[in-house]
Amino acid sequence: MDHLTRQLDFVAEAGRLSGVLRHTELTDPPRRENSAEHSWHLAIMALALAEHAPAGTNIATVVAMLTLHDLVEVDAGDLSVHAPAAEQERQHLAEQVAADRLYGLLPAEQGAELRRLWDEFEERATPEARFARALDRLQPILQDVRAGGRAWRGQGVTADQVLEKVQLIEDGSPSLGEFARRLVERAVADGILAAG
């Protein structure tokens, strides 16, 4: 198969991410968010919140990373960040298999290059990956607050569980982490997130 045919197969398969529903809700109109529009919103956040990344972070890399970060959900589906550890482990394995298949649709060298960018995101070892992960944790908190905490209540999530995720935000961006911590405290004070 020539390069273009393989690349367009990849593009078509990627398009199925619009059909993967997340556990967060949009408000206008109210409906579950899909992983394609979520990924786009994170790319916008990277551009808008760039100055909250540690100095020297390559924002273009962050944007590309966030564009790709949920692609594996085409096969593996979305799992709530609050799911139990055993489910998270199963999800991790399913995502590895999905990455093999999806990035394998591309010409070999190109597929390996884009796969490396996703691996980098998963491994959280670079400032770019840590900032991207921080945004990926911040966005659902912003959405959940905006939706009046409905998704939190639906999953029985408490403040402690959300604050555990806030650590990942602090790790990628101290200023966004501090902001997220205050946001969670206010959500508890406002009665839209259960304490404890």
Added chain:
Amino acid sequence: MDHLTRQLDFVAEAGRLSGVLRHTELTDPPRRENSAEHSWHLAIMALALAEHAPAGTNIATVVAMLTLHDLVEVDAGDLSVHAPAAEQERQHLAEQVAADRLYGLLPAEQGAELRRLWDEFEERATPEARFARALDRLQPILQDVRAGGRAWRGQGVTADQVLEKVQLIEDGSPSLGEFARRLVERAVADGILAAG
């Protein structure tokens, strides 16, 4: 207002792009595509089809440009590429007003910088903008073919109108332009796009 507050206002307003419905249809399940997921799909196309851009094209810039390219539709809505010239002109003006408001939500210098990237896309004067525009024209053709031409029939679009858009694809990427031209010819031969 501090920077973070302004940036998060921008992020929240941008999120409304998920509520803007386009004239193209997704197939799995069949529904109209929204402009947020469309923008994400184009960013994926930029990464996947990078080798079809003219040598020296900065793909990171293309990805950022495509992430932002339809943001103005939050206020201005989507207009079919096949709409009459008078409507296109009205849309152009509405998008300028929308850009003033939306990029104006950001801290001044940052807003101006992202606005310049959108202006660059609109002006089509750089290889990055021409490649981004080529992808923006190619994606609906791929979607329309996949949906069996239903969106074309719904709007009474003929092959000549689609081929007019193919010129923009050729302008940004000769190889993708040639591919799109063959795709349109095949759509006519297959009876899913009206000749003429």
